[in-house]
Amino acid sequence: MPFGYEGTRLWSSSLGRDVEDHRSQREQLRVAYHRFRERAVLLAAEIPQDLREYTVHDAAHLDALWELADVIGGDLIELTPTEAYVLGGAFLIHDLGMGLAAWPGGIDSLKKEYDWRDIVAACTMELRGRPAADGELDAPAADVEQAAKEIALREKHASHAAELALISWTSTATAEEYHLIDDVDLRTTYGHLIGQIAASHWWDIEKISATFPAHPIGAPVNCPSEWTVDSLKLACLLRLADAAHLDSRRAPKFLRAVRNPRGLSDIHWSFQGHLQQIRRQDDQLLFTAAQPFEVSEISAWWACHDALHVVDKELRSVDALLVEMSRPRMAARAVKGVDSPSRLSTLIPTRGWIPVDASITVSNVPSLVKKLGGESLYGNRPDTAIRELIQNAADATRALATLTDAAPAAITVAYETDEQGADWIRVTDSGVGMSRAVMTGVLLDFGRSYWGSQLMREESPGLAASKFRPAGRYGIGFYAAFMIGDYVSVVSRRYDEASSDTRILEFPEGLAGRPILRIATRQEMRHSGGTTVSIKLRDPDSYDLLMDDKPRVFAGLNYANFFDLCQKLAPSLDVPLQVIDRGEERRNCIESHDWKTLTGRELICRLGHVGSPIWSSTHVSLGFVSDAMRPIMRGDRMLAHAALAPVPPGVIGDQGEELRVWGVITGGGLRIAELGGAIGIFTGQPLKADRTKASLDASAKEIADWASEQAEIWQDEINSHSPEWNIYVALLSRLGADTKGVHIACTAEGYLSAHELEEWARDRRRIVIADDFDVEVDDKLGEQTFWSRSAREYVLLGEDIVLAPSSNAQYGEWDAWPGEEYTGIRRIPVRSGIVTSPEEWWKEYRGSTVGLVIHAIARAWNCAPESIVRSLSNIDENGRRLTLDIGKSVVGAKPVSSFVEFLIDRDLIP
Incomplete structure (x- = not known):
């Protein structure tokens, strides 16, 4: 019984049984094709075992391609018998690689592919939301391995088709060897060509025209000379028939x-x-x-x-x-x-x-890109353009260092003036460089990142599975360049390409016109891999980055000159950074990872700036804060190098100058956001595309341990009871610190640490906790007295009353937290005056200074803090706080009322 494809015009006119001339040669090809088909159909039947949810790739699909080629080609397309055999062979094997049966050795063969670990890394990130841990690339979880197998089979089936006509399978039972083409002569003559045509169905059309010869291949020696093979025609028939089925x-x-x-x-x-x-x-x-x-x-x-x-x-x-x-x-x-x-x-x-x-359509793409990639996203912060370009350059440099196992080369940021007086910013790296596919595809695709993509896995095998972690992730950073200039050019060469492959992508009219891609002239060629992005400043007077005589604020950063600006934008970069400052010599700005080895003094000077007093001047010296700086380590990885910040945040320099310094969160070495309450650097991850919010890499426990050490270092300063002492206590409480000897509250007996408060509370049956918002402790005269703001007079403090520092006292914001471990204590609670229930109150206040007091009392009474909270007796049915007479005034015995956190009765504790 004839097969369905034997009724097609292309088959019957070339290998049909009714064709009279050269019958023996046609019969040899026909029989060989039937045997080829029998084995291919067996492999095709195995595909659903691995890709069960995919549509059918069985014999019906393979045979239908003959019909579709007939319809698409029409009467003008003819096949010689050899072309029919080659085309039919390509039909048979083009999809077989989608099943493990086509991979001798099964999954083990797939795992030996050069990019298997890259695919596992991508699947781990997709399914787990994190990079693969040590060992997971070689022994992934079952669901990750299944996902990786499906992606690998889909992505690699076309390239594997190039080998299928030549590879063999060996029976473990009989040691017999099998090929899809068992005719040795045909396999030797046409096996490679069949594989190339089969693989080409996933190529782009330019690769097809560049790969297959313009003229037909000659006939085998035992066949008529007119039996040539036009591989270009066959490749086109296959891709069209397959797409149309x-x-x-x-x-x-x-x-x-x-x-x-x-x-x-x-x-x-x-x-x-x-x-x-x-x-x-x-x-x-x-x-x-x-x-x-x-x-x-x-x-x-x-x-x-x-x-x-x-x-x-x-x-x-x-x-x-x-x-x-x-x-x-x-x-x-x-x-x-x-x-x-x-x-x-x-x-x-x-x-x-x-x-x-x-x-949804976007009719004005340039306008959208300009808005989302410019001021609407980043705000009026033109320094963002420089930061984003440094980030892109650093990613490319890290990528090449990872691929070549070499030290990263330096990035250069230059501020230059050309002969016509125009100002330029140029950021140059010697990194992995960009291929034509990247420059004309990913780079121009707003919001699409190259890192982690299939194209990256194809161009840089092994990179996804390495320790390389790009800082860029949103695919929009390059477009920040258009915030400060309209003319932008990108000169790039892949590190593994020739100098003559250097390409230039120019935006002569910014985002309003079409970019131009051209081959670099001899003078423009790069003789090593890497990229240079050049921006012609739109209005140089508006971005005067060189102010040597005095500090100047540029987009939220205080800086003295362009060099200083670059240093503040990339304070913890792991790639060397050099700066050329308008005609000056090249200067080393950042050394790779140098923030880890800088002294505290050097790091503070890198981050800070001389400033005029905005708040009350600090009295803490640069030397004290420098000595207080401590790292947060996880193994050999440094997650922070910082100290608790003075209140207000600043230090007195060696020459008596006032340095204003904030903590900084960096990702990939680049500044993401500021961090109140600390001085130094914390590593983190951006939470928003504009990189103004971040989460910390350090865990809650790691931060608490660091804060506990800071509490010990700052104990004498805090216990001096400056007007800001409550701010220190509040911050340490929020960070989960063991406050040790730090005073956390005040009673009629004086200031008490947590341990001392435990002793004070141990034998008491009733305690009233009040905050010091109304009652202020005054020890200026050498002894403690208590001043009521509302009564404007001194008062006596009851012996069972403990004053906790005001919970809303704070300076700056510590708004970057390491995940859900901090749920419920992400900020100092404000005095809302209303609580809904004891449980809700505790959820909000457990990380406050009042929370410290509650914990101390709970330890003294040997009960859980939650037990104390559940026994609250001062919340009325409307959920409003009560007031309490906390003492008598010295003059006139006038009662004074204050908002009370709550009243604790020991006899009510469960």
Whole structure:
């Protein structure tokens, strides 16, 4: 019984049984193809074991490609017998790599592929939301390995097809060796070519024209000379037939019910299950459906619409190629109806809804990019452009250092003036460089990041599976350049390409015009890999970065000159940074990882600036804070190098000058955000695309341990009871510090540490906790007295009353936290005056100074803090705090009232 494909014109006219001339040679090719097909069909049947949710890739699909090639090629396309054998072989193997059966050795063979670990790394990030831990790349969890296997089979099946006609399988039972092509002569002659054509169905059209020869390959010596093989024609037939095979043979409804595919896979099963066999009408392919798409199948109809657009694009690009090459054109050159959803719906009908293309469109892309990649995202902070370009350069430099196992080369940031008087910013790296695909694709695709993409895995195998962690992740940083200039140029060369491959992408009209890609002239060529981004400043007077005589604020940063600005933008960079400051010599600005080895004094000077007093002047010296700086370490990784900040945040320098210094959160060495309450550097991760908010890398416990050490260092300063002492206590409480000897409260007996407060509370049956908002402790006269702000007179403090520092006392914001461990204590609670329940009150206040007092009392009474909270007796039914008479005034015995946190009665504790 003949196979279905034997009835096609292409087969019957070339390898058909009824063709009389050269019967023996045709018979040899025909028989060899049938044997080839038998084994290929067996492998195709194994694909569902690994990609169960994919549509059918079985014998029906392989044979249908002959029919589609007939329809698409038309009468003008003829095949010689050798072309029929080669094309048929490419049909047979083009998708076999989607099943492990086509990989001798199974999953172990797949794991030996150069990018397997990269794919596992990508899947771990996708499924776990974090980089792979040590050992996970080689022994991933079952779900990660399954996801990696599916991605690898899909991404690599085309390249693996190039080998399938030549590789062998060996039986473990008999040691017998098998090939898909068992005829040695045919395998030797055409195996490689069949593989190349099969693999080409995933190539772009430019690679096809560049790979396959312009002239046919000669016939084998035992065949007529006219039996040539036009590999370009065959590659075009395969890619068009494969793209166009979208009908119910690939998605049988019963099989869909058996496999129950999910998500996007199910949508593809749905729409292909609707489609009938294609026809050709004039030069257009005609796709039709007998059964209309219901409202519940809207997504499937649009998936069909998009798939037919892909087919239409392939038909048009192949036709353009064949015309350019002066080759016979295919009969089908477009898809009917794809230019309009309404016209397509006359061929592929809907019921109960009308397909109107109401998808979101952006009519002014340059305007959108300018807004989202400029001031609307970053604010009026033109320094962002420099920071983002340094970040991109650092990522490229780290990538190359990882790939070559070499030390990272320096990045150069230059502020220059050309001969015409125009000012330029240039950021140059000697990193991995950009290929043409990156410069014309990812770089121009706003919001799409190269790092972690399939293109990165293809161009830089091993990078995803390495310790390389890019700082860039949003794919928008480059566009910050247009905040400060309209003319931008990018000169780049991949490190593994030749100097002559240097390319230049220019934006002569900014985002308003089309960029220009050109090959660099000899003078412009780079002789090593890397990238230079140059920005011609739009208005140099507005960005006068060189102010040597006095500090100047530039976009929120105080700096003395351009060098100082770059240093503050990248204070913990792990890549060397050099600066050229308008005609000056190149200067080393940052050494790789030097923030880890700088003295505290050096780090403070890097981060701070001389400032005029804004708040009351600090009295803490630079030397004291420098000596107080401590690292936070996790193994050999430094997560912070910082000290508690004085209140207000600043230090007195060696010459009596006042240095204003904030803590800084950095990611990838670049400044992300400021951190109140600390001086120094904490590493973190950006939480927003504009990089103004961050989470800390250090955990809650690591920060608490650091804060506990700081409490000990700052104990004498805090216990001097300056007007700001409550701010220190509040911050230490929020950070979970063991306050040790630090005073945390005050009683009539004086200031008490947590340990002393425990002793004070141990034998008491009743304690009233009040904050010191109304009652202020005054010890200026050498003894403690208590001043009531509301009564404006001195008062006596009851013996059971403990004053906790005001919970709303704070300076700056410590608003970067290491994850959910800090839930409920992310800020100092404000005095709302209303609480809903004891439990809600404690959830808000447990990290406050009052929380410290509660914990101390709980330890004294040997109970849980929650037990004390549940016994609250001062919250009325309306949830309002009560007031309490806390003493008698010295003069006139006038009672004074203060808001009370709560009243604790020991007898009520469960």
